[in-house]
Every structure is written in structure tokens, then in C-alpha cells.
Amino acid sequence: MGFLELVNIKKSFDKTKVLEDINLTVEKGQFVSLLGASGSGKSTCLGIVAGFIHQDSGKVIIKGVDVSSFEPQERKIGMVFQDYALFPHMTVADNVAFGLKMRHCPLKERMAKVKKVLEIVGLEEQFHRLPKELSGGQQQRVALARALVLEPEILLLDEPLSNLDAKLRERMRGELRRIQREFGVTTLFVTHDQSEAMSLSDMIAVLDKGQIVQYGTPENLYMEPKNKFAADFIGRINFIEAVVFGKNDDISGEYLALDSGGRRWVGTTVDGSVLTKNQRVTVAFRPEDLTIVAEDAKSGDKEENTFTAEVVQVAYQGSFTYITLRVEKTGEEVIYLAFKNLEKFQLNHYLKFRVSRLQLLTD
Amino acid sequence: MLKKFKQLLNFIVLFLIYSFILAPLAVVILVSFSESSRIVVPPASFSLKWYANMPKYDGLFQSVKASTIIAVVSSLVTTFIGGITSYALYKETASARIKWLQSFFLLPVVFPQIVLGIALLILFSMIRVSNDWIALIVAHSVLVLPYALRIIGAGFQGISPSLEKAAHTLGASRWKTIWYIFVPNLMPAIFGAFIFGMIVSFTQFTITFFVSSGTVRTLPLWLFNYIHYMFDPGIAAVSTVMIIVMAISAYLLDRLVGVGNLMEITSGVKG
Numbered sequence: 227m228g229f230l231e232l233v234n235i236k237k238s239f240d241k242t243k244v245l246e247d248i249n250l251t252v253e254k255g256q257f258v259s260l261l262g263a264s265g266s267g268k269s270t271c272l273g274i275v276a277g278f279i280h281q282d283s284g285k286v287i288i289k290g291v292d293v294s295s296f297e298p299q300e301r302k303i304g305m306v307f308q309d310y311a312l313f314p315h316m317t318v319a320d321n322v323a324f325g326l327k328m329r330h331c332p333l334k335e336r337m338a339k340v341k342k343v344l345e346i347v348g349l350e351e352q353f354h355r356l357p358k359e360l361s362g363g364q365q366q367r368v369a370l371a372r373a374l375v376l377e378p379e380i381l382l383l384d385e386p387l388s389n390l391d392a393k394l395r396e397r398m399r400g401e402l403r404r405i406q407r408e409f410g411v412t413t414l415f416v417t418h419d420q421s422e423a424m425s426l427s428d429m430i431a432v433l434d435k436g437q438i439v440q441y442g443t444p445e446n447l448y449m450e451p452k453n454k455f456a457a458d459f460i461g462r463i464n465f466i467e468a469v470v471f472g473k474n475d476d477i478s479g480e481y482l483a484l485d486s487g488g489r490r491w492v493g494t495t496v497d498g499s500v501l502t503k504n505q506r507v508t509v510a511f512r513p514e515d516l517t518i519v520a521e522d523a524k525s526g527d528k529e530e531n532t533f534t535a536e537v538v539q540v541a542y543q544g545s546f547t548y549i550t551l552r553v554e555k556t557g558e559e560v561i562y563l564a565f566k567n568l569e570k571f572q573l574n575h576y577l578k579f580r581v582s583r584l585q586l587l588t589d
Numbered sequence: 590m591l592k593k594f595k596q597l598l599n600f601i602v603l604f605l606i607y608s609f610i611l612a613p614l615a616v617v618i619l620v621s622f623s624e625s626s627r628i629v630v631p632p633a634s635f636s637l638k639w640y641a642n643m644p645k646y647d648g649l650f651q652s653v654k655a656s657t658i659i660a661v662v663s664s665l666v667t668t669f670i671g672g673i674t675s676y677a678l679y680k681e682t683a684s685a686r687i688k689w690l691q692s693f694f695l696l697p698v699v700f701p702q703i704v705l706g707i708a709l710l711i712l713f714s715m716i717r718v719s720n721d722w723i724a725l726i727v728a729h730s731v732l733v734l735p736y737a738l739r740i741i742g743a744g745f746q747g748i749s750p751s752l753e754k755a756a757h758t759l760g761a762s763r764w765k766t767i768w769y770i771f772v773p774n775l776m777p778a779i780f781g782a783f784i785f786g787m788i789v790s791f792t793q794f795t796i797t798f799f800v801s802s803g804t805v806r807t808l809p810l811w812l813f814n815y816i817h818y819m820f821d822p823g824i825a826a827v828s829t830v831m832i833i834v835m836a837i838s839a840y841l842l843d844r845l846v847g848v849g850n851l852m853e854i855t856s857g858v859k860g
Contacts, residue, residue, distance in 0.1 A: 278754055298757040305758045311751035315773045324769070325759035376759065 227290060229254040229412050230275070230380055235284035237270055237436075244270045246436045248284070252414065252429070257406055259415045259423035261459070262433030268416045271433070272382055275414060277301050288379055299328075304373030304411070305382040308389065310365045312357035318344070318368050319353045325376045343375040347405060363394050367401070374409050381406065383415040387422060399426055420460050424448070432456045448512075450496045453589045457510050464516075464560035466491070466509040466533075466553060470501045470586075481586060482530075483507050487555030490530040493584040501586065511584040513548075513563040520578035521570060531581045535560065537571045551577070614832055621825035628822060639826035649827065652811035656791050659722075659807060663729035664737075664786030670730075671737030671782055676771070679745040691742070698735045705732065706799030713800065721805035728800045729790040736789060737782040740846060744778025745771075781846035788838050792831075 228251035235248040245267045252258045260268040273279035275286055277298035285292050293301050312321050319340050326336045344350050347367040357365055366386055373381060386402070387395045403426055406413050417423050423430050424444045432439045432447065432455070440447060440456040451457035454465065466485055474480035474492050481501050483491045491509045495501060519532060535551035538559070549562040549571050562579070564571060571577075616630055621639055623632030643649060674694070681687055697705060709728045718724050748771065756766040772779075794809040801810060808831070816824055 276754070276758060278757075298754070299760045299762060301758075303758055305755065307751040307755060309749055309751055311749060311755035313752060313755075313770060313774075324756070324761075328760035328765060372755075372759065382758075 228252050228287075229256075229289060230414070231285075231287040232271070232275070233285040233287065235271070235274060235281045235286070237267075237274065237279065237281050244436050245274075245281070248436075248438060250431055250438065250441065252412055254412055255410045256428045257403065257413045257415065257426060258429045258431065259417055259427040260433055261417055261420060261423040261430050263418055263459075266433040267436040268418075268433050269384065272384055272414060272416045275380065276303055276305055276382055302376075302379040303382055304376055304378035304380070306366070306369045306373055306384065306386045308385045310357075310369040310386075310389075312365055312368055312372075314357055317354050317356055318349060318360070321357065321368055322372045322375050325372065329376070339375055343371045346374075346408060347371045347401075362390050363398055366390065366398060370402070370405060374405070374411065377409070378411060381409075381411045381413040383413065385417055387417075388419075395422075402426065424460065430460075432459055434459075450585070451510070451587070452496050454508055454510070454587050457587060462513050462548075462561050464511050464513065464558070465587075466556060466558050466560070468507055468509050468586075470503055470505045470507055472503055481507075483509065483586060485509070485556050487553075489533055489556075491581075491584065491586075492530045493586050495586050495588065499588065501588070505588070508587040509581075509584055510587050511581045513561045515581055515583040516560075516562050516579045517582060518570070518577055519580045529580075531584065532578060533581075534576055534578045537573055537575050537577065540568070540571050540573070542568075547571075551579075617825045618829050618832065620822050621829040623822045623825075626821045628820060628825070632822075639822045642823060643826060643830075646815075646823065646827075648806060648811055649808075652806045652808045655805050656808040659725050659729055659805075660787045660790040663726045663733055663790050664783050666726070666730045667733040667737040667786050668741070668779060668783045671734060671741045672775070672779060674738055675741040675745050676767070678742060679748075691738075694738050695735045697731050702732075702795040703799075706796040709796065710799045719802070721801055721803075724800050724802075725797060725805060725807070728796050729793060732793065732796060733786040733789050736785050740782040740785060741775060741778045743846075744775045744781075748774055777845045781842055784838050784842050784845070788835060788842075792835070 230250075230252040232248050232250040235245055236243075237245040248267075248271060250258075260271055262268040270279060274281050277293070277296060277300075281294070285294050287293070288301065313324065316324065322340045322343060323336050326339060331339070341350070341353075344353065347370055349364060349367055349371065352360060352364060352368075357368065360368065366389075369386070383402075387398055390398060399422060415423070415426065427444055429441065430444055430447055431441045434455050440452045442450075444460075447456060447460050451460065451463070457463045457465075468483035468485040468491055471482045471484050471490075474482050479494050479498060480492055481494070483493075485491065493509065501507065534554040536554065537549060538552045539548075539550035541548040541550070545565070547564045547568055549564050551560050551562055552558070553560060554576070619631060620628055622635045622637065623629065624634040624636040624638065625632060678687060678690060681690075706728075709724075709731070713724050713727075718727075752770055752774075753766055756770045761769060792809065793807075794813065797807050797810055798813070801807070806814070808827075812824060812827060815827075
């Protein structure tokens with residue numbers, strides 16, 4: 227049994243289904259991201275865990291206790307809001323002490339705890355400042371300190387980094403994870419930023435249209451996306467449409483698929499699901515799983531998992547370069563990652579590639 | 590050169606507008622220092638005798654006292670009702686009837702005061718309210734409530750909804766959230782509503798004239814009565830004191846909520 231469990235959560239607003247049967251298990255001390263576009267239901271999910279929104283059906287279980295009927299103040303959660311929600315009329319210290327005061331913590335103990343937590347987040351100098359006198363990053367850390375000083379069972383973060391500028395956001399990511407580890411607090415993090423989710427999380431739940439599309443480690447999500455949405459949402463990926471021709475006789479679980487250009491693709495499905503002849507599939511592969519096998523154009527694609535493509539765009543990024551290629555005959559655009567020897571990638575020049583690792587996705 | 594000319598033009602126009610607005614007040618103040626017992630502008634000679642004379646006026650002190658009591662009580666009542674109603678509206682922000690309700694609460698301002706006065710007079714005689722104090726406090730509260738609602742409502746608009754949620758996650762109950770979060774952040778709006786209510790009530794004539802049976806006489810009623818019989822600079826002296834008190838109130842109001850905000854507030858439903 228997990229530390230935090232969402233069981234069959236459903237929620238509609240005015241007949242619009244926002245969450246359809248959400249099931250999620252979070253282990254103690256884990257940092258879990260709810261990743262999705264706006265309207266995916268991720269914030270509603272967080273609101274339900276916090277107790278601001280009541281689910282139509284299903285349960286929220288914290289440490290084995292069904293807290294569905296509990297008010298937010300009874301749930302032992304800490305929350306950091308997108309706008310930080312610092313109390314503007316209180317100093318940093320008073321903001322952080324507020325929760326302790328509400329819980330009737332004696333003054334002396336309160337002071338000691340506030341001091342300690344402000345040291346951890348690196349704000350011991352800002353004790354008597356008002357929130358408006360602090361920078362965005364500092365405000366964010368006050369909000370974090372205010373939530374953590376109560377030693378909550380669960381920490382909820384609602385896009386806390388989205389109001390910071392790009393450089394600071396990067397730095398606060400590391401800060402956030404360090405502080406979360408220091409407290410060992412089980413954390414649920416809502417974000418639309420996949421790179422944020424990837425770099426911070428132990429586990430990521432990808433949400434789309436009120437459903438969890440896939441739940442796994444960042445690596446698992448990247449390497450074995452279950453469907454096109456999950457694959458496309460996390461990292462860069464290439465798709466080529468194809469039709470199943472049959473099983474690969476040599477290796478069990480492998481299928482042979484043909485694209486409209488007659489190229490042969492051999493690969494497996496992610497969860498070992500069975501494919502039938504003439505079923506439409508998407509051949510999916512990451513840019514780094516491509517290797518150049520021939521630099522002379524139009525040598526034909528007789529071998530399986532190879533294709534010829536034309537260079538249509540070269541986007542220099544510094545440490546690497548995105549090469550956009552147009553696949554011959556079928557016309558899909560795919561991305562290749564080049565680290566050196568950029569002179570090979572002349573516009574309108576044809577190259578032949580092999581895909582070393584691919585998956586057949588059914589939707 | 591052109592810029593200087595524009596600045597000069599600006600200054601002249603502003604000066605004329607302010608003169609137009611303030612000239613009558615200036616005349617009243619000027620006349621109040623006159624020595625003659627007839628109203629002549631400008632006065633031939635000056636004295637403070639009309640101010641010194643003020644305590645002798647029959648019923649003036651009583652009427653100031655009555656006006657003050659009615660203003661304070663009705664303003665307290667409306668600030669309280671305005672506060673809790675604004676809170677209810679704030680909690681319902683998402684619902685569609687909110688705009689409708691906001692417009693509804695503005696109605697007493699939109700109605701001609703004479704209509705409101707007659708309506709209240711009929712109502713009070715129907716339900717047999719014979720006590721002038723109660724009648725006047727209720728009548729003034731009806732008139733003042735929309736202002737209180739707008740001022741405190743605007744105060745609520747400045748409070749992020751996440752503050753309330755944050756307070757709840759930190760363990761504050763609904764009442765504690767009101768006390769520790771809403772009230773301190775709304776303090777300027779609450780004081781502003783109170784002072785503005787006092788001004789509206791204190792200077793109110795039309796409705797008071799209809800509702801009062803004569804046992805309680807407010808300052809505007811006293812002034813009205815006085816010029817019926819006498820037309821001397823005494824009335825200017827009383828008016829001058831009133832102008833000064835109102836000017837101080839307006840200054841306080843500006844410091845608390847800002848006159849700019851107030852204009853937006855009183856000019857109608859936002860958005």
C-alpha cells in the first residue's frame with residue numbers, strides 16, 4: 227500500500243468530465259510529478275488531494291486513512307501555490323510561523339522551528355522583511371518554508387516555478403529537490419513543463435484529457451512510452467506511419483510492418499500487446515537512436531529499419547545540432563541529433579540512416 | 590516653447606475648473622467671517638462673531654449630536670453588513686449570478702433619493718415605525734450600503750483566492766482565516782467604507798427630510814430650517830465648519846483607499 231493513494235477518482239464540472247478514473251500510488255518520500263497540458267486535469271487532481279475540490283467518486287487515501295471527507299486543514303498537507311500566496315501583511319517569519327500558531331505551538335518552540343526552516347531554505351537574513359520586499363525566488367522559498375515547517379505528510383506544489391525567469395527556474399529546481407530530500411517529504415508536483423518533471427521526479431504521471439496516460443520513472447517514460455501522446459509529450463521523438471504485415475518469425479514478440487514507401491520495419495510493442503495483420507501502427511524512435519549508414523544518396527532501403535532522407539533544416543544548439551530530415555517517399559519529417567561533423571548535413575543532401583531502437587505504437 | 594505653452598494652457602484650464610467647483614465654497618467661507626448681519630460678497634469688514642455665536646443657536650448642538658449618532662451607527666451597521674455580504678459574493682465569484690447581485694445591491698444609489706424617501710416613509714408608516722432614531726438609521730443604512738459594498742468588495746478583489754486556500758492548508762479554520770487573513774488585509778477598505786458612510790449619512794438631506802417626523806433633527810435639517818427664518822452669515826459659519834470636517838474626512842479616505850479607487854468603485858459594476 228502506498229503512502230498516498232488516489233483510487234478511482236472521478237470529477238466533472240457542469241457535465242464536463244475533468245477527471246476520469248484516476249488511480250495513482252505514491253510511495254513515502256517520493257517526488258511525483260503530474261505532467262500535462264492545461265486542461266488535462268492535473269490541477270484538479272492536486273485540488274482534490276488538498277481538499278479544495280471534492281471528487282464526485284473515488285477515494286484519497288493518506289497513510290491508509292481515507293481522507294476524502296476531511297477539510298483541507300485536517301489533511302496534514304503543505305502546499306506551495308503558483309502565486310506563492312504569501313500573506314502580504316505579515317513578515318517572512320510571521321508567514322512561516324502562521325501554521326504553527328494555528329496549531330497552538332508554544333512561542334519558544336515556534337521561534338526555534340521558524341529559524342531552523344528559514345536557515346534550511348537560506349533566508350535567515352530576511353526574517354523581518356515583508357513578502358513584497360523579496361525577489362520572486364525568495365518569495366518562493368518562503369512559501370516552501372511555510373509549508374514545510376509543519377512537517378506535512380504530503381507536500382503539494384502547484385507549478386511553483388512557472389513565475390520565475392528561466393535562469394532562476396533552473397537554479398530553483400535543484401534547490402527544490404535538495405530541500406525536499408532534506409525533509410524527506412512525499413511530494414506531488416504539478417507542471418506542464420516536461421523537462422522540469424524529468425529532471426526533478428522519481429515518478430511522473432502523464433495526464434491527458436483527465437486520464438493518466440502513463441505512470442513511470444522518467445527513464446521508463448522516455449524509453450518506453452505507451453502511446454503517441456506520452457511519447458510526444460516527453461522529449462523529442464520521430465514517428466513514421468506503417469501497417470502491420472505479420473510476425474517476425476525469427477524473434478518472438480517482434481512484428482514486421484510496412485510503411486507506404488514499402489520500407490520494412492521490425493520491432494516490438496511496449497507492453498507486449500498483440501498486433502494483427504493490416505493494423506495501423508506508428509513506428510516511433512528517438513533522435514539519438516539513429517545512425518548514419520551511408521552518405522551517398524538514394525541507395526535504396528532494402529534492409530529493414532533503414533531509410534533515406536533529405537536534409538531540410540539544420541538548427542545549431544551549441545553542444546549539439548538538430549537536423550530535420552524529410553523521409554524519402556513517405557515524406558515524414560524526423561529529427562536527428564548531430565554532435566560533430568556538421569559539414570555532412572548540407573541542405574537538400576540525401577543520407578541513409580539505420581534505426582537501432584524503435585517501438586510500434588498503436589495509438 | 591510649445592511645451593511650455595501647453596503646460597501653461599493646462600494650468601489655466603485646471604485653474605478654471607477648480608475655481609468653478611470651489612468658488613461657491615470659497616464664497617461661503619468668506620461670508621462666514623463677515624461682520625455685517627447681511628450676506629454681502631465680499632464682506633465690508635471681518636470678524637469671528639458668527640463663530641463665537643454658534644453655541645447660542647437653538648438646537649444646533651442637538652442636531653450635530655443627532656447627525657453624528659445616526660452617521661456612526663448607520664455606518665457601523667453598513668460596514669458590517671457590507672463586509673459579510675462582500676465576503677459571500679467573494680466566495681461565489683465563480684457563479685453567474687454574482688454580477689446580477691452586484692447590480693442589485695447598487696440600486697439604492699441609482700434610484701432618485703426623493704423616490705427612496707417617499708418609499709421609506711410609506712414603508713415605515715405601514716409597519717408602524719414611529720421612532721425617528723430607528724427610522725433614520727434604517728433609512729441611512731439603506732442609502733449607505735451600496736457604497737460600503739463597493740469599497741469592501743473592491744478590497745476583496747485585491748486578495749488572491751490562494752491566500753484563503755493557503756491559510757486552510759496551514760490549519761486555519763474559516764473563522765480564523767477571516768480574522769487573521771481577510772480582516773487585516775481589508776482594514777483600509779473597512780475604514781474607507783466607514784468614513785465614506787459617515788460622509789454620505791452626515792450630509793444626507795432628501796431622505797432624512799421625508800422620513801423624520803421632527804423629533805430628531807439632523808444638521809442638514811437644522812440648516813434647512815434655519816434659512817427658512819434667517820438669512821445671515823451664521824449659516825455660513827456652520828457650513829464652513831462642516832466643509833472643514835468633510836475635507837478632513839475626504840483626505841483620510843484618500844489615504845486609506847485612494848479617491849481614484851473610489852471613483853471606479855462608485856461609478857458602477859466593474860468589468
